[in-house]
Amino acid sequence: MIYWVLVVGAGALVVLLLVLRRMMKSLATRPERILAFLAMAVFPALWLAGMMSYADHEFKKVSFCIQCHEMGEHGESLTSDNDESLAAVHFRNSRVDRETACYQCHTRPGLSGLVEAKMKGLHDVYVYYLCESPEELELHGEYDTSICLKCHGEAESFLEGWGHQAILEELQSGEMSCLECHDVAHELDD
Amino acid sequence: MWHMNWMTNMKSMWKPFANKPPVHIMRCGVLAQVLGILAMSVMLFTKIPLVTVICLPAGAALILLGCLIWAWAVFWTS
Structure with missing residues (x-):
């Protein structure tokens, strides 16, 4: 419309x-x-x-993010059957907005997160068109736990379940990453 | 005295609707806006990252430039 x-x-x-x-x-x-x-x-x-x-x-849509062929595999991993894969579990069960799943899980909360995501996007476009793309894709730095906590941070199932209470402070302060235990973010073919 | 003269000059220069705005400047404004709208439309139709990176800022800048030229030409020309 x-x-x-x-x-x-x-x-x-x-x-x-x-x-x-x-x-x-x-x-x-x-x-x-x-x-x-x-x-x-x-x-x-x-x-x-x-x-x-x-x-x-x-430009927050998954369809936009996976236009570059390097991201195709990551896009396919969203619908994988692997229940260990964080991306697939979140996407298949609609725990994130399916239309903007990449953006939801790769952008820190707040305005600074939005600006940072745009700058990273610009860098990716620059690398894609003007440089040789790396064979193995890597995140820009460490994955920020605050992205997970913007949804899970106040959820009862997170606060009270799965032994999170013992490491809650480390998670909230960013000393420990969620990916240390939940280590399959995307299921990719090697 | 000089500052009084300067004030008077400034007032007459910035008086809204003082004279007819210069047509050639307004034409530049129209051209900037039409080009800006076309650039943004190309982005709207293609949605290709490289086109977006170029057309979005360029189109937005051209449209805003056109708006500024018009605001200046219509209200503040002397």
């Missing part, structure tokens, strides 16, 4: 801009100028805001 609103909006704006371009010489009175300002500055700015919002949503 939003996609078609933006497509129709783009067409309408271009037509409006071209029509106003022909009327420019007659912009002498105040109401004419205010109308022109609305058409030429406010509408494009609104369309741009809608476009940025749509792009932000669209």
Whole structure:
């Protein structure tokens, strides 16, 4: 729906801009100028805001992340039958939004996490198109436990079950990573 | 006295709706906006990472530049 609103909006704006371009010489009175300002500055700015919002949503999708062929295997691992694989268990059981699963589990919480994810994405695009991609993909640094804790942190099943209580402080402070025990993040063919 | 003259000059220069805005500048604004909308539309249709990285900032910058040119041309031209 939003996609078609933006497509129709783009067409309408271009037509409006071209029509106003022909009327420019007659912009002498105040109401004419205010109308022109609305058409030429406010509408494009609104369309741009809608476009940025749509792009932000669209580029969080799994389908966008797995466009680069290196990520194909990671995408396939989401539907793996292996119950040890964290990605598959979360994806198959809808424990994360299935449409944006990569983004949910690879972005730290908060605005800084969003900015960091965009910067990492830019770096990945740079490597993909301008450098030789590494044979084995690695995370940018250690996996941040706060990503797991943004959902599990206050869940009763996490706090009271599976021996988490003994290591809760280490997990919360980031001294210990969830991946030390749950070590199969994606099931990949070697 | 010089600062009074400067103030008077500034006031007359920044007076909204003082004169007709220069057409050639507004045409540049329109061109920037049309190019910006086209760049963003290419991104919308393709959704390819490389196209996105180039077209998203370039399109946004062109549209905003067009808006600024229009705001300036319509309200503050002397």
